[in-house]
Amino acid sequence: MQSALTAAQMRQAEQAGDDQLGMSSALLMENAGRALADAARSVVGPQGRFLVVCGPGNNGGDGFVAARFLLEGGARVSVALVGDKSRMSAEAQRAMKGLVSFGIAPQPLEALSRPRAGDVVVDAIFGTGLNRAPAGPFAEAIFRIYRWRRIGVKVVAADVPSGLQSDTGEAFLPYLEADITVSFGFLKRGQVVEPGASLCGELRRVDIGLSPVALQVVTGPVLRVVEEADAREALPARRSDSHKGTYGHVLVVAGSRGKSGAAALVSRAVLRSGAGLVSVATRGDVLDAVLAHSPEVMGIPMERAGALGSADLNILLEAAEEKDALVIGPGIPRGPETGKLIGELLERVDAPVVLDADALNAVASDLAVLRRAKKPVILTPHPGEMARLTGRSTKEVQANRLEVARGFATQHGVTLVLKGSRTIIASPDGELFVNPTGNAGMATAGAGDVLSGICGAFLAQGIRAPDAAWAAVYAHGLAGDLAAARRGKVGLMASDIAEGLCDVWTRWGR
Ligand SMILES: NC(=O)C1=CN([C@@H]2O[C@H](COP(=O)(O)OP(=O)(O)OC[C@H]3O[C@@H](n4cnc5c(N)ncnc54)[C@H](O)[C@@H]3O)[C@@H](O)[C@H]2O)[C@H](O)CC1
Numbered sequence: 437m438q439s440a441l442t443a444a445q446m447r448q449a450e451q452a453g454d455d456q457l458g459m460s461s462a463l464l465m466e467n468a469g470r471a472l473a474d475a476a477r478s479v480v481g482p483q484g485r486f487l488v489v490c491g492p493g494n495n496g497g498d499g500f501v502a503a504r505f506l507l508e509g510g511a512r513v514s515v516a517l518v519g520d521k522s523r524m525s526a527e528a529q530r531a532m533k534g535l536v537s538f539g540i541a542p543q544p545l546e547a548l549s550r551p552r553a554g555d556v557v558v559d560a561i562f563g564t565g566l567n568r569a570p571a572g573p574f575a576e577a578i579f580r581i582y583r584w585r586r587i588g589v590k591v592v593a594a595d596v597p598s599g600l601q602s603d604t605g606e607a608f609l610p611y612l613e614a615d616i617t618v619s620f621g622f623l624k625r626g627q628v629v630e631p632g633a634s635l636c637g638e639l640r641r642v643d644i645g646l647s648p649v650a651l652q653v654v655t656g657p658v659l660r661v662v663e664e665a666d667a668r669e670a671l672p673a674r675r676s677d678s679h680k681g682t683y684g685h686v687l688v689v690a691g692s693r694g695k696s697g698a699a700a701l702v703s704r705a706v707l708r709s710g711a712g713l714v715s716v717a718t719r720g721d722v723l724d725a726v727l728a729h730s731p732e733v734m735g736i737p738m739e740r741a742g743a744l745g746s747a748d749l750n751i752l753l754e755a756a757e758e759k760d761a762l763v764i765g766p767g768i769p770r771g772p773e774t775g776k777l778i779g780e781l782l783e784r785v786d787a788p789v790v791l792d793a794d795a796l797n798a799v800a801s802d803l804a805v806l807r808r809a810k811k812p813v814i815l816t817p818h819p820g821e822m823a824r825l826t827g828r829s830t831k832e833v834q835a836n837r838l839e840v841a842r843g844f845a846t847q848h849g850v851t852l853v854l855k856g857s858r859t860i861i862a863s864p865d866g867e868l869f870v871n872p873t874g875n876a877g878m879a880t881a882g883a884g885d886v887l888s889g890i891c892g893a894f895l896a897q898g899i900r901a902p903d904a905a906w907a908a909v910y911a912h913g914l915a916g917d918l919a920a921a922r923r924g925k926v927g928l929m930a931s932d933i934a935e936g937l938c939d940v941w942t943r944w945g946r
């Protein structure tokens with residue numbers, strides 16, 4: 437998995453690179469500038485026209501070096517310096533001197549001819565050093581580039597699109613959107629979470645000489661980006677001498693009158709994700725609808741009507757015997773005692789549990805039950821459910837996704853999946869993962885039910901909870917991407933995602 441660092445962690449890594457590997461910042465800048473020039477050239481070819489816009493810091497320094505390499509390659513290059521020359525960093529001044537020795541001196545941006553459609557602007561105004569909203573000439577430069585992009589000028593960002601906060605992924609106003617962002621050394625957090633991920637356009641990470649060894653000195657939680665190979669390897673290969681029991685039996689506690697579909701979606705997703713068997717415990721009339729939907733699903737009829745409560749404990753404890761994982765929550769009839777029931781199940785069931793949807797709302801009033809769970813627990817809230825779990829507003833949750841997810845997971849000793857674009861997965865030990873797959877078409881009824889089924893199936897196959905969570909989220913998003921590629925985003929339905937899982941497994945040779 438790739439690591440996505442904060443600016444402070446980047447500086448630690450850079451320092452380690454210097455101390456241990458003799459990679460001075462000047463050498464790093466040379467390598468960064470060369471990679472930036474290569475990326476810019478890849479957009480229009482060496483004969484294209486390039487306008488490199490540099491700020492006062494080392495991001496600007498990368499731009500000066502890139503301009504020199506473009507020039508050496510025979511390209512037509514003009515260079516602008518934004519801001520006061522006297523405020524330039526030493527490395528940027530050195531890089532500018534190198535450029536001037538090639539006969540090009542940076543000009544004020546307004547003195548240069550406006551780029552045309554198809555030309556390339558290299559955005560080297562701000563990188564990880566941005567610490568407040570761009571103003572004055574910086575804002576003006578960003579507005580100009582923003583307007584040029586709308587007429588077809590391509591923008592290649594050095595390290596971070598200017599205006600984007602590299603730690604949080606939030607953007608100051610004004611900010612730039614890039615067609616390509618060239619990330620030097622390690623990825624930055626702001627490039628892999630929204631809205632930063634969208635502002636970066638195509639994200640290209642380039643090595644500049646910072647050895648992965650440098651990561652060992654970095655302090656604080658390192659955000660890791662789930663990659664396809666990781667998710668594929670997390671899933672056990674199927675042995676020829678195996679039988680359905682080998683892949684686990686999942687108990688699904690879901691569904692209620694008018695919501696039998698939730699139980700059907702979860703149970704189908706469980707089977708579509710490789711579990712050997714699935715049983716659904718739900719009210720009798722609901723169960724008939726679920727079993728009619730999928731003949732492969734077994735059922736445990738719960739005759740008591742009304743909300744789930746302690747009176748359902750015995751039948752569910754019995755149903756949970758010999759099970760390898762439970763999924764509780766989608767569409768359940770929730771009442772005042774449901775939280776107590778779930779707490780008792782967590783304490784006594786000898787299998788890992790996925791809590792989703794109304795099971796999350798049920799335990800929100802007594803989160804202490806989570807710590808008392810006998811086996812690992814995965815929670816899969818969307819931001820609104822996370823708000824209820826934490827007592828924060830949804831807006832606050834969304835503005836602090838990484839911290840909120842990690843804080844909850846470590847406080848309650850659970851694996852927390854905070855859904856949304858670029859879903860965050862946090863482990864009880866404080867590991868942090870971000871998922872890059874998925875698309876807006878998946879904002880559709882039942883998509884979360886499918887995810888909870890995949891999580892349950894992966895747990896039942898023996899994958900440890902945090903890995904089961906990020907691998908399930910990755911597969912779920914990839915299934916949605918493959919389904920959307922075939923049938924569009926607008927009409928995507930949860931059952932398409934469940935069916936799309938088959939394309940994931942064939943793609944993975946599973
Ligand atoms: N870390 C590495 O391995 C490498 C990093 N490189 C490049 O360096 C930049 C970070 O450079 P830095 O000098 O720290 O900051 P910036 O160039 O991003 O910002 C410039 C400078 O501007 C000041 N500033 C911040 N916000 C504002 C504002 N709104 N208005 C005016 N001025 C502002 C602040 O003081 C900054 O110092 C990194 O992104 C890489 O591109 C190396 O070149 C390669 C290795």
Ligand SMILES: [K+]
Pocket residue numbers: 495559560561562563593594595596597598
């Ligand atoms: K930049």
